[in-house]
Amino acid sequence: METISYSMARLAALVPYPPRDANKYTRGRLVCAVGCDRYPGAAVLGSRGAEVMGAGYTQVITDASVADHVRAANPSVVVSVWPDVDPAQLPPAxxxxxxxxxxxxxxxxxxxxxxxxxxxxxxxxxxxVLLDAGSLDAATSQKLRDILERRAHDGFANVFTPHGGEAARMARPLGIETDDAPELARQLARAYCGTVMLKGPVTYVCDGETVVRMDEGTAALAKAGTGDVLAGMTGALLAQGLSPLDACVLGATLHAFAGQEAAKRLTDICVRAEDVIASIPQALMRLAQAG
Ligand SMILES: NC(=O)C1=CN([C@@H]2O[C@H](COP(=O)(O)OP(=O)(O)OC[C@H]3O[C@@H](n4cnc5c(N)ncnc54)[C@H](O)[C@@H]3O)[C@@H](O)[C@H]2O)[C@@H](O)CC1
Ligand SMILES: Nc1ncnc2c1ncn2[C@@H]1O[C@H](COP(=O)(O)OP(=O)(O)O)[C@@H](O)[C@H]1O
Structure with missing residues (x-):
């Protein structure tokens, strides 16, 4: 399977630095429907990753039990609780x-x-819409696949960020059997009508046609919560107007650089998801120098 890689210059040119007359809405709004009683931390990590990655206005919709965690950890995030949300009022692009x-x-x-x-x-x-974690399993139902197909037809991007286990669960019900990661990313992207970021030691991104290989990752990232951070970062780039393929490749590369920069200070052993977020500025500076 033929893959391409983005050059550092191409990646650096994609970074959405805000223009002089930017305001929080023109910079892009990211709405994160994330977190539940069992996993409140994912909501904190994803929304913080999104803010640091440049979303102008980050909103979290979550369970009441999670809302206070997010408010306490990220006061700049606007938090709503599920029963109060009118689906017809969800903001459009x-x-x-x-x-x-x-x-x-x-x-x-x-x-x-x-x-x-x-x-x-x-x-x-x-x-x-970027689907992560539990929503990837939900997407295997016929009903949701019909909605995904209709969204793609109407011009609304669907983005999926599975790790290897989630990708296998997305593939199984559709009879997709390949073990070849780039081919799996391509087949999932086609079957689910969107762009797939198949995460792992090497990450592959495919929009159904082009397969991009990103191998800047580090084992320091193999720790709970780093995927939640990546979903927030990539969502923030989508919210700032990048195409799904570009948002996934840039998000994955900056996430990998942030993991490497955190590991320089903390070692591969000690890096946590929180440290990856804290290292996003160094990742941006490194990309600016390399590009
Ligand atoms: N602090 C938090 O609140 C955290 C919440 N998290 C949330 O926890 C929920 C469950 O996520 P999990 O990923 O643990 O659940 P999964 O149910 O996807 O993972 C469980 C199984 O999948 C397989 N698997 C997991 N990672 C794999 C990989 N990288 N490659 C191949 N196979 C793999 C393994 O067989 C594993 O036993 C998600 O909603 C996630 O967002 C996690 O991100 C951890 C941190
Ligand atoms: N050995 C590794 N080398 C490089 N990157 C890794 C490695 N293991 C995991 N990662 C990266 O860490 C992140 C883990 O995501 P995920 O498994 O969804 O975590 P979680 O669900 O706990 O947040 C992904 O970006 C993945 O590419």
Whole structure:
């Protein structure tokens, strides 16, 4: 399977530095439908990763029990609680006011609310939607695959960020059997009508045609919560108007650089997901120098 890689110059040119007249809405709004009683930390990590990655306005929709954790950890994030959210009022992406959604980080695949909330976001968000964690399992149902197909037809991007286990669970019900990671990314992207970022020691991103290989990762990233951070970072880049392929490749590369920069200070042993977020500025500076 033929793959390409983005040059450092190409990646550096994609970084959405804000223009002089930017305001928080023109910079892009990211709505994160994330976190549940069992996994409140995913909501904190994803929303913080999104803010540091440049989203102008980061919103979290979550369970009441999670909301206070997010408010306490990230006071700049705007938090709503599920029963108070009117799906018809979910903000759309508009000319000059870009917007994107992340759904599923910190969702439990076995929880009946996961499918309901994933469907609610996909049906109502007139904007790119990134599906992560529990929402990837939900996406295997025929009903949700129909919605994904309709969204793609209507011009709304679907983005999927599975690790190897989640990719296998997405592949199985569709009879996709390949063990070749870039080919798996390509087949999943086609079957689910979107762009797939297949995460691992090497990460592959495919929009159904082009397969991009990203091998800047470090084993320091192999720790709980780093995927939640990556979903927030990539969602923030989608919210700032990058195409799905570009947002995934830039997000994965900056996440990998941030892991490397954190490991320089802390060693491969000690890096936590929080440290990856704290190292995003160094990752940006490194990319600016390399590009
Ligand atoms: N602090 C938090 O709140 C955290 C919440 N998290 C959330 O926890 C939920 C469950 O996520 P998990 O990834 O643990 O659940 P999964 O149910 O996807 O992982 C469990 C199984 O999948 C397989 N698997 C996991 N990672 C794999 C990999 N990289 N390659 C191949 N196979 C793999 C393994 O067989 C594993 O036993 C998600 O909603 C996630 O967002 C995690 O991100 C950890 C941190
Ligand atoms: N050995 C490794 N080398 C490089 N990157 C890794 C390695 N292991 C995991 N990663 C990266 O760490 C992140 C883990 O994501 P994920 O498994 O979804 O974590 P979580 O669900 O706990 O947040 C992914 O970006 C993945 O590419």
């Amino acid at each position: 508009r000319e000059g006011h870009p917007c994107a959604y992340v759904v599923g980080s910190g969702y439990d695949a076995g929880d009946s609310m996961t499918k309901i909330r994933t469907r609610l976001v996909l049906e109502n968000a007139q904007a790119p």
